[in-house]
Amino acid sequence: MNEINYLLAAMLVMTVATYITRLTPFLLFSKGQESSLFNYISKSTPPMVMTILVIYMLKDVEYLTFEIVYTFIALLVTAGLHIYKRNALLSIVSGTIVYMIFVQT
Known part of the structure; x- marks a missing residue:
């Protein structure tokens, strides 16, 4: 009880x-x-989160192997699609798919 x-x-x-x-x-x-602090936080949080995710992704990469090529191609796809389409979900999913294709083949 x-x-x-x-x-x-x-x-x-x-x-x-x-x-x-x-x-x-x-x-x-x-x-x-509306608060200027709230506006600043709402505009700066997504880039900060993306930066943290990129740093987290790059911390375990072995830079002396061919894995770095896969990683940077996936990173370029993600950044390119995000700049082109301005859709975070599309860019993250596309970059992940590209990376997984490289790693699995």
Whole structure:
């Protein structure tokens, strides 16, 4: 019985925390009150995330093998499609497919 109470209490805490974190942006940035900080964050977050993903991808590459060629071709496909189409999902999926084709063949 004690374990059930613990699980219910944990679920209640998680529910309240999730609700508060989902509600807070709507309370802080209500319609008509745009913040320059919020605008900066919304514009700079996607490039920062993409940069972190590229650095994470390149950290395990063995630069003295032919794997570096596959990696940079996939990276060029991803960057080229993103610049051309401005669609992050298309560019990431295409780069991943190109890399997987190179690695699997």
